[in-house]
Amino acid sequence: MGEVDPAFIQEPEHRPRISYIEGEGIPVIDLSPLHSPNDVSAFEGLVKEIGNACKDWGFFQVINHGVPLEKRQKIEKTSKRFFAQSLEEKRKVKKTEKLVLGYYDSEYTKNIRDWKEVFDFIIEEPTLFPNSHESANDKELAGWTNLWPEHPSEFREACQEYIQEMEKLAFKLMELVALSLGLPADRFHGFFKDQISYVRLNYYPICPFPHLALGLGRHKDSGAVTILGEDGVPGLEVKRRKNGEWVRVKHIPDAYIINIGDNIKVWSNDEYESVEHRVMVNSEKERYSYPFFLLPALSTVVEPLEELTNEQNPAKYRAYNWGEFISNRNQSNYQKQKVENLQISDFKISE
Ligand code: OGA
Numbered sequence: 573m574g575e576v577d578p579a580f581i582q583e584p585e586h587r588p589r590i591s592y593i594e595g596e597g598i599p600v601i602d603l604s605p606l607h608s609p610n611d612v613s614a615f616e617g618l619v620k621e622i623g624n625a626c627k628d629w630g631f632f633q634v635i636n637h638g639v640p641l642e643k644r645q646k647i648e649k650t651s652k653r654f655f656a657q658s659l660e661e662k663r664k665v666k667k668t669e670k671l672v673l674g675y676y677d678s679e680y681t682k683n684i685r686d687w688k689e690v691f692d693f694i695i696e697e698p699t700l701f702p703n704s705h706e707s708a709n710d711k712e713l714a715g716w717t718n719l720w721p722e723h724p725s726e727f728r729e730a731c732q733e734y735i736q737e738m739e740k741l742a743f744k745l746m747e748l749v750a751l752s753l754g755l756p757a758d759r760f761h762g763f764f765k766d767q768i769s770y771v772r773l774n775y776y777p778i779c780p781f782p783h784l785a786l787g788l789g790r791h792k793d794s795g796a797v798t799i800l801g802e803d804g805v806p807g808l809e810v811k812r813r814k815n816g817e818w819v820r821v822k823h824i825p826d827a828y829i830i831n832i833g834d835n836i837k838v839w840s841n842d843e844y845e846s847v848e849h850r851v852m853v854n855s856e857k858e859r860y861s862y863p864f865f866l867l868p869a870l871s872t873v874v875e876p877l878e879e880l881t882n883e884q885n886p887a888k889y890r891a892y893n894w895g896e897f898i899s900n901r902n903q904s905n906y907q908k909q910k911v912e913n914l915q916i917s918d919f920k921i922s923e
């Protein structure tokens with residue numbers, strides 16, 4: 573590629589630095605107490621650790637999480653095989669405006685094109701989904717159906733097995749988050765009946781101009797919680813809450829990187845943080861990752877939980893409709909828009 577396509581070029585202040593700081597500070601949390609619930613003090617210690625990590629970082633890694641390594645290896649392998657195919661083959665399962673799942677190779681984050689290819693699949697099917705921002709209110713809904721490629725032959729099975737494991741872990745994490753906020757363990761469960769949670773396979777190809785582009789531009793995840801698996805090639809950077817510095821996340825084999833999304837930030841009335849992050853690319857190595865996004869049902873109205881607000885600590889957000897929010901986001905991911913996409917800060921109540 574000779575000429576650099578200007579669609580990929582980040583504004584100077586958002587360009588990655590080639591040297592970086594490694595994030596030693598990001599907490600690593602051992603989830604073993606989940607598997608031996610009789611040890612009450614270990615369990616309480618775990619709940620506390622989760623709470624602190626959600627406050628201080630909005631990001632943490634987990635070990636002894638109970639997801640079989642073999643399922644992770646299987647999805648990583650099949651993802652590599654899928655993306656190694658020709659564009660023509662991959663585009664057979666290409667997403668469109670009407671069919672929002674499958675393969676895509678030109679996504680935008682904050683109006684700059686990302687240096688990546690993706691494949692999305694959802695856990696619950698079929699899910700009804702508003703077709704566009706405008707139609708979210710008049711209930712014109714499009715069906716969300718998983719598109720499965722013919723090759724690699726084991727792709728579908730690997731994906732379906734993996735997403736089941738992710739759902740189990742995500743619910744355990746939501747229970748820990750609820751307990752850490754002083755709520756009943758199952759406080760959040762009701763939001764996920766008819767969930768739109770999905771896994772995204774990310775492929776960041778080798779990039780000849782890594783100092784100008786990003787694999788994925790700076791963003792916050794808008795859902796409840798994200799569970800990220802990655803292949804060990806460095807790239808993910810997190811904006812440290814304390815000083816706004818970009819910190820690279822250290823790879824720990826078989827650990828998962830967890831981050832709190834905007835939903836939890838709002839439910840907790842800003843007690844917990846949803847933190848900006850981005851992905852760098854490099855000119856020597858390609859990178860693969862496979863986040864699971866735990867997302868509530870489209871009909872959910874997201875607002876600070878009643879139990880966590882009172883006169884001294886009034887709600888910091890107006891209620892917003894999740895279905896409308898996500899369809900606005902979805903549109904801005906596919907094409908360059910004239911305006912910034914919708915953010916939870918648009919619902920912030922000024923103090
Ligand atoms: C995402 C994301 C990080 C990564 O897809 O939202 O933040 O390492 N991915 O791919």
Ligand code: NI
Nearest residue numbers: 791792793849
């Ligand atoms: Ni993200």
